[in-house]
Amino acid sequence: MRTVYVNGDYVPENEAKVSVFDRGFLFADGVYEVTSVLDGKLVDFAGHCGRLRRSLSELSMNFSVSDDELLAIHRELVSRNGLEEGLVYLQVTRGAADRDFVFPPDDTPATLVLFTQEKSLIDSALAQRGQKIFTVGDHRWSRCDIKTVQLLYPSLAKMEARAKGGDDAWLVRDGLVTEGSSNNAYIVLADGSIVTRDISNFILHGITRKAVLACARKLQMKVVERAFTVEEARHAVEAFSTSASGFVSPVISIDGHEIGDGKPGPVARKLRDVYIEEMRKASI
Structure with missing residues (x-):
């Protein structure tokens, strides 16, 4: 107990x-x-x-x-x-x-x-196989930057995705992805650029997000902080999410559309490995 x-x-x-x-x-x-x-x-x-x-x-x-x-x-x-x-x-x-x-x-x-x-954070089965994501309308209040316990709608969104055979939901406002039900969302473009929603009151200012983007820049990866559409996400070469409980978690499909080759991509895998290494060194 x-x-x-x-x-x-x-x-x-x-x-x-x-x-x-x-x-x-x-x-x-x-x-x-x-x-x-x-x-x-x-x-x-x-x-x-x-x-x-x-x-x-x-x-x-x-x-x-x-x-x-x-x-x-x-x-x-x-x-x-x-x-x-x-x-x-x-x-x-x-x-x-x-x-x-x-x-x-x-x-x-x-x-x-x-x-x-x-919880097994390092040997995560979900990170190894990759997430199946479904998009759901973002009907939360407009102060998502405050980490409040108002989590009923994200829970409903996650359950809607689960009902469709998915692992999680990405929330969409005015045609643009804001974030996941309990994580920040990313795509990787053909030129290798990592795209994630810019900081605003519409997303949580993720602590893991900040650390992972620092790792990406340290690895000389190009980071672009801007909004992206669902269609752009479906045609990305990779996608992933970040959170304190999932670290870097690859995404292999969005709304039934396979991302890349349908397997966890090299950018997400590399960022996950480097993030874990850096956090182990810095933990207290």
């Missing part, structure tokens, strides 16, 4: 409790981060903390726990659960208060919850 963290206490998962009046439960008034763990160490922890602070600021949410304290909690959970490879999930909500659309007083204590998940 896992040990989880709830508001200052480490408890068995079946004893973890939060109030029914918690605004994360009532309003999805919360933000979260997911940090990968390799060899028992945290991957890009500083990046995740930076994005967490930005999300909290965008929602005017008070949170008094420091980055050093968060690091200590992450490490303690990894240690208590003997986690060598997997994920640490962190969630902060505006706390518990009587139900009201108006925010509670600023001194209302935030709710902080963390737990671990064991």
Whole structure:
């Protein structure tokens, strides 16, 4: 049984409790981060903390726990659960208060919850065979850059793709791909250029995205940050996604159209290998 963290206490998962009046439960008034763990160490922890602070600021949410304290909690959970490879999930909500659309007083204590998940990140079967993607309309709110717990629509999109025999969904707004249901999306053109949606409020500013693009530039690969159409994606020579839980995951088909030769391509494979190597060296 896992040990989880709830508001200052480490408890068995079946004893973890939060109030029914918690605004994360009532309003999805919360933000979260997911940090990968390799060899028992945290991957890009500083990046995740930076994005967490930005999300909290965008929602005017008070949170008094420091980055050093968060690091200590992450490490303690990894240690208590003997986690060598997997994920640490962190969630902060505006706390518990009587139900009201108006925010509670600023001194209302935030709710902080963390737990671990064991997952094979390196030897991923999905990364080895490649993903089958289906496109779905992007009907989320327009502040996708804030990593909130409002995840029902991405879940519906993923289930729609699954119903068609796919692995995941890429979301489309005004004919242009924004991102995946829980990842950033990329295509590779015939000239070798890597194309991914530019940073805006329509996509999550991925921590893995930033690191992978740095790896690509280090390898002298051309990176173009712009929007691309579904048709352009279907005719790309390669496609892939990035996320903290999937690293670099090749895409082998989009809406039933085979991408390249229908197998994980060399650009995605190379980026995956280099990213894992770099993150292992930098993890803490």
